[in-house]
Amino acid sequence: MRHSLVTLTPGMIDVDVPGWTLTAGHGTRTGREIACHDSFHEDDDRDLAAAQAWADGIIGRRLTWQRQVDVRSQWTQFTRWEGQ
Helix, strand or coil: CCCCCEEEEEEEEECCEEEEEEEECCCCCCCEEEEEEECCCCCHHHHHHHHHHHHHHHHCCCCCEEEEEEECCCCCEEEEEEEC
C-alpha cells in the first residue's frame, strides 16, 4: 500500500506569526492542508524536531522526513520536509 505524500512547510501562518503547515497530497500547491501550528521553539533544530513530532501525531504514525529545497533564483529558495 502506497501512502500519500505528506509535506511539512515552515512559513508565516498568520500576520507576523511564524509556524508550520502540514499538507497531504502531491506538492504544496496541489496538496490539501491538514493543519497549521505556530512555531514550537526559538531554536531552529528544536523547532523542526517538535514540528515533525506534531505532524507524526496528527498522521498517527512516525514518518521518515526528507528535506527538499526548491531553488527559485540565486537569492530565493524554499525549504520543506516530505514525509512518507
